[in-house]
Amino acid sequence: MATQKHSPAIKGAKVLMVGAGGIGCELLKTLALSGFQDIHIIDMDTIEVSNLNRQFLFRQSHVGQSKAKVARDAVLKFRPHISITPYHANVKDPDFNVDFFKQFNVVLNGLDNLDARRHVNRLCLAADVPLIESGTTGFLGQVTVHVKGITECYECQPKPAPKTYPVCTITSTPSKFVHCIVWAKELLFAKLFGDKSQANDLNVRSSDGASSSEQAEDVFEHSKDEDIEQYGRRIYDHVFGYNIEVALSNEETWKNRNRPKPIYSRDAMPNDVSQQNGNVEKNGATNDPSLVSAMVSLGLKNPQDVWSLMENSRVFLEALKLFFMKRGKEIGNMIFDKDDQLAVEFVTAAANIRATAFGIPLHSLFEAKGIAGNIVHAVATTNAIIAGLIVIETVKVLQNDAKNYRMTYCLEHPTRKMLLMPVEPFEPNKSCYVCSETPLLLEINTNRAKLRDIVEKIVKNKLGMNSPLIMHGAALLYEVGDDLDEAMIKNYAANLDKVLSEFPSPVTSGTMLTIEDLQQELKCNINIKHREEFDEEKEPDGMVLSGWTQATSVVKEDKKSNANVGSTSSASELETDKNNEIETAPGKKRKLSDVSEADTSSVAGDTKSHGKFEVLDDDDDDVVMLNDWGSAANKKLRSQ
Amino acid sequence: MDGEELTEQETALYDRQIRVWGADAQRRLSKAHILVCGINGTTAEFCKNIVLAGVGSLTLVDDRVATEEALSANFLIPSDESVYGGKTLTELCRDSLKDFNPMVRVSVEKGDLSNFGGEFYSKFDVVVISCCSLSTKKLINEKCRKLSKRVAFYTVDCRDSCGEIFVDLQLHKYSKQKLEETIECQHNYPSFEESISVPWKALPRKMSKLYFAMRVIERFEDAEQRKPGEVSIADLPGVLKLKNEFCEAQSLKESHIPDALLERLVTDPREFPPVCPIIGGILGQEVIKAISGKGEPLKNFFFFDAMDGKGIIEDLSNNTGS
Numbered sequence: 001m002a003t004q005k006h007s008p009a010i011k012g013a014k015v016l017m018v019g020a021g022g023i024g025c026e027l028l029k030t031l032a033l034s035g036f037q038d039i040h041i042i043d044m045d046t047i048e049v050s051n052l053n054r055q056f057l058f059r060q061s062h063v064g065q066s067k068a069k070v071a072r073d074a075v076l077k078f079r080p081h082i083s084i085t086p087y088h089a090n091v092k093d094p095d096f097n098v099d100f101f102k103q104f105n106v107v108l109n110g111l112d113n114l115d116a117r118r119h120v121n122r123l124c125l126a127a128d129v130p131l132i133e134s135g136t137t138g139f140l141g142q143v144t145v146h147v148k149g150i151t152e153c154y155e156c157q158p159k160p161a162p163k164t165y166p167v168c169t170i171t172s173t174p175s176k177f178v179h180c181i182v183w184a185k186e187l188l189f190a191k192l193f194g195d196k197s198q199a200n201d202l203n204v205r206s207s208d209g210a211s212s213s214e215q216a217e218d219v220f221e222h223s224k225d226e227d228i229e230q231y232g233r234r235i236y237d238h239v240f241g242y243n244i245e246v247a248l249s250n251e252e253t254w255k256n257r258n259r260p261k262p263i264y265s266r267d268a269m270p271n272d273v274s275q276q277n278g279n280v281e282k283n284g285a286t287n288d289p290s291l292v293s294a295m296v297s298l299g300l301k302n303p304q305d306v307w308s309l310m311e312n313s314r315v316f317l318e319a320l321k322l323f324f325m326k327r328g329k330e331i332g333n334m335i336f337d338k339d340d341q342l343a344v345e346f347v348t349a350a351a352n353i354r355a356t357a358f359g360i361p362l363h364s365l366f367e368a369k370g371i372a373g374n375i376v377h378a379v380a381t382t383n384a385i386i387a388g389l390i391v392i393e394t395v396k397v398l399q400n401d402a403k404n405y406r407m408t409y410c411l412e413h414p415t416r417k418m419l420l421m422p423v424e425p426f427e428p429n430k431s432c433y434v435c436s437e438t439p440l441l442l443e444i445n446t447n448r449a450k451l452r453d454i455v456e457k458i459v460k461n462k463l464g465m466n467s468p469l470i471m472h473g474a475a476l477l478y479e480v481g482d483d484l485d486e487a488m489i490k491n492y493a494a495n496l497d498k499v500l501s502e503f504p505s506p507v508t509s510g511t512m513l514t515i516e517d518l519q520q521e522l523k524c525n526i527n528i529k530h531r532e533e534f535d536e537e538k539e540p541d542g543m544v545l546s547g548w549t550q551a552t553s554v555v556k557e558d559k560k561s562n563a564n565v566g567s568t569s570s571a572s573e574l575e576t577d578k579n580n581e582i583e584t585a586p587g588k589k590r591k592l593s594d595v596s597e598a599d600t601s602s603v604a605g606d607t608k609s610h611g612k613f614e615v616l617d618d619d620d621d622d623v624v625m626l627n628d629w630g631s632a633a634n635k636k637l638r639s640q
Numbered sequence: 641m642d643g644e645e646l647t648e649q650e651t652a653l654y655d656r657q658i659r660v661w662g663a664d665a666q667r668r669l670s671k672a673h674i675l676v677c678g679i680n681g682t683t684a685e686f687c688k689n690i691v692l693a694g695v696g697s698l699t700l701v702d703d704r705v706a707t708e709e710a711l712s713a714n715f716l717i718p719s720d721e722s723v724y725g726g727k728t729l730t731e732l733c734r735d736s737l738k739d740f741n742p743m744v745r746v747s748v749e750k751g752d753l754s755n756f757g758g759e760f761y762s763k764f765d766v767v768v769i770s771c772c773s774l775s776t777k778k779l780i781n782e783k784c785r786k787l788s789k790r791v792a793f794y795t796v797d798c799r800d801s802c803g804e805i806f807v808d809l810q811l812h813k814y815s816k817q818k819l820e821e822t823i824e825c826q827h828n829y830p831s832f833e834e835s836i837s838v839p840w841k842a843l844p845r846k847m848s849k850l851y852f853a854m855r856v857i858e859r860f861e862d863a864e865q866r867k868p869g870e871v872s873i874a875d876l877p878g879v880l881k882l883k884n885e886f887c888e889a890q891s892l893k894e895s896h897i898p899d900a901l902l903e904r905l906v907t908d909p910r911e912f913p914p915v916c917p918i919i920g921g922i923l924g925q926e927v928i929k930a931i932s933g934k935g936e937p938l939k940n941f942f943f944f945d946a947m948d949g950k951g952i953i954e955d956l957s958n959n960t961g962s
């Protein structure tokens with residue numbers, strides 16, 4: 001395995017890396033040390049302070065600069081004679097098309113979001129270039145090999161749906177802190193500072209139906225002459241007091257639950273305290289609205305502290321006041337952002353006050369920020385280990401050593417003595433809509449649903465296509481592109497609002513639609529089946545996509561292939577160890593959410609039954625959970 | 641802990657890792673002093689990891705002057721001979737490591753580690769040694785064990801595509817999460833000498849073959865008075881002969897230590913670069929666990945071979961009481 005033996009394969013290889021973040025920095029370094037001479041690297045991100053604890057090619061002075069470019073310069077310092085080509089760009093840019101991908105011998109992903117991973121998977125399949133995929137969270141990580149026709153593709157096993165919560169849990173019956181965070185972020189924050197035209201379920205409907213929701217709407221309006229302190233208390237009393245009283249009036253709800261306790265500002269925070277509240281002047285020195293902080297004006301220092309109800313109430317009112325006084329211009333179009341200090345302070349305080357009302361343990365700002373921002377845990381060591389494993393697989397792929405391809409799990413707790421556990425890759429899933437041509441089945445109410453619903457909920461959200469084209473037989477129903485003339489654009493826009501069964505050639509039970517993405521060179525067929533009713537909670541999309549079942553396979557830990565060259569890990573090749581067979585059954589998949597939620601320790605222990613667990617990379621902004629989950633939660637909330 | 645808080649700067653820089661191991665562990669890390677003896681690609685990786693993690697200080701020992709060969713798996717050494725020429729490996733690594741995290745003190749100590757007394761080792765919480773002989777390993781391990789203060793001791797070696805880590809934490813108490821609960825546990829570690837004295841016959845049949853192979857090579861170098869890694873294919877007959885003697889004395893079947901494996905280890909004793917971050921990464925995690933007292937540390941050997949891709953823990957201690 002020593003370097004010299006691999007020299008020709010490594011030296012002649014042209015490699016594409018996607019991502020210069022946590023895994024990317026480690027990988028670029030390891031590729032360079034291993035003798036790779038021609039490396040291309042794509043990353044659209046710029047460097048942030050919270051990257052520096054592990055993305056070791058970057059320094060404080062690089063904050064704000066392109067990751068791909070700075071990473072290149074740093075590696076050239078110890079390997080000046082190799083070629084590294086950086087692209088500060090989104091891998092989904094049309095420039096990175098199938099022809100671009102074809103020039104590479106192998107593609108290595110160090111990405112942090114599902115969307116980009118799927119996109120690269122499709123381009124690799126179309127260009128017939130092997131893909132090595134990876135991800136880490138905390139001490140857990142994995143590396144997988146995807147070679148067309150030989151192993152499964154990245155999408156052969158459906159990815160777990162982002163976690164959503166039932167609407168009523170969020171609006172009326174929270175039982176965990178995360179429910180309070182979702183409420184504070186998706187409902188209260190959005191209501192006060194976000195787009196007013198968006199539907200919002202903040203107000204609890206009382207048992208007598210229509211209730212006073214008309215007048216309740218006005219509660220959130222701030223009239224110019226109203227004292228801001230007064231306004232804040234009115235909001236406080238409405239959402240933590242009145243709304244909970246309304247919820248309590250639904251006796252049925254509380255039969256088997258602990259009844260919450262309404263909280264009013266006068267109780268949580270007597271008047272004399274609020275007199276001292278808010279030394280806005282402490283923020284006076286800064287003219288930069290992004291640096292405004294309620295913690296600063298209240299003299300709260302440690303983000304690890306858990307605030308009392310009174311402190312939370314003061315932060316709540318102070319943050320609200322600061323938004324109106326210092327950041328008035330942004331009100332009406334704000335979206336929660338975990339890097340916005342004031343927004344995090346507001347959401348932490350609101351979630352904690354609500355948690356108090358429902359008897360749920362309170363959390364620090366640091367913890368609340370992690371939950372609200374879906375921040376993924378990340379350490380340098382796991383990324384380094386994963387990068388080493390990627391290069392080992394890369395060398396095998398370049399040598400076409402298919403029988404030795406492995407997917408490897410990096411575990412936190414040993415499983416059968418192993419911290420690094422290799423397993424044979426799965427075969428391609430014959431019913432995968434991405435790498436096989438098996439049609440999908442869509443159950444939908446064809447008399448009610450519009451083409452727009454299919455485009456938004458299925459084509460974009462589920463199939464992950466960027467520039468889709470939809471055909472019914474020879475008829476083109478919809479298409480996206482730069483080269484469309486006005487008449488076509490108009491025609492497609494009109495089609496979006498047509499009910500499926502009302503097209504000239506109706507889309508109804510038995511119809512087959514063909515969906516194509518020209519950039520990804522992916523084409524798939526969907527059989528339509530009419531269905532009248534859908535369960536609002538369980539099937540919030542109002543349609544169900546299926547036919548994309550999981551492969552069932554038995555993976556064997558292989559020990560024969562290397563025996564004759566002195567493999568080290570088992571004493572006797574003749575021994576058969578029944579335990580070494582890992583059975584994978586449908587439905588045993590590790591869920592993304594399981595892995596990325598707090599209790600990482602339990603995950604590694606039970607990989608015996610794993611099919612595959614999806615692991616997130618470490619990056620900051622666009623973790624799968626963040627975007628997908630946020631919007632999915634919204635949609636679900638809005639669907640009621 | 642003593643309630644000393646992390647600074648704002650530390651909280652911002654270490655945000656993502658505090659989410660993995662907690663603020664308490666981060667505070668302990670920032671007070672820990674680490675000694676690394678022997679610079680190679682694997683220890684360079686380890687040093688990078690713990691400097692990024694934010695330990696209090698890192699001291700490097702290795703008087704060898706940089707040569708072109710030392711660059712091969714070590715990204716801490718600039719490739720320009722006019723920069724590295726005449727400098728020691730440790731000086732060059734120190735300069736690079738300081739840049740990674742200005743909050744960590746990185747320094748160089750000159751001298752031969754077998755001449756350092758107990759007083760020297762007592763300045764550290766963790767001692768990691770690499771590229772040194774069997775007798776030096778035993779010697780330093782014993783010196784650390786004699787101290788009144790508990791010092792965590794590690795050896796790490798990487799040859800070709802194989803790596804080995806040995807861990808001695810003496811009596812180590814730690815906490816681990818079990819479901820919702822935090823439970824307190826402890827491990828009692830044997831010394832290096834005690835571990836390698838366990839009769840081979842008594843070891844489990846499925847014991848990693850790399851363990852045996854490494855002992856043979858280690859003994860061969862010691863007997864021939866070679867520097868660690870100073871072997872070549874020409875030594876294979878001698879190594880195989882020693883293996884046979886070993887197997888006979890220990891009543892182990894000769895096939896238990898495949899000749900092909902020994903051949904790999906003597907043919908290219910240099911590190912296969914992608915193995916360095918794997919071994920250096922596992923070692924980094926183990927040291928972080930040991931310092932923080934959080935999570936179950938490995939006991940007491942770790943083996944990795946890129947040929948089969950397995951990273952395996954083996955417990956070589958007579959006392960099962962842990």
Ligand SMILES: [Zn+2]
Pocket residue numbers: 152153154155156157428429432433434435436
């Ligand atoms: Zn597939």
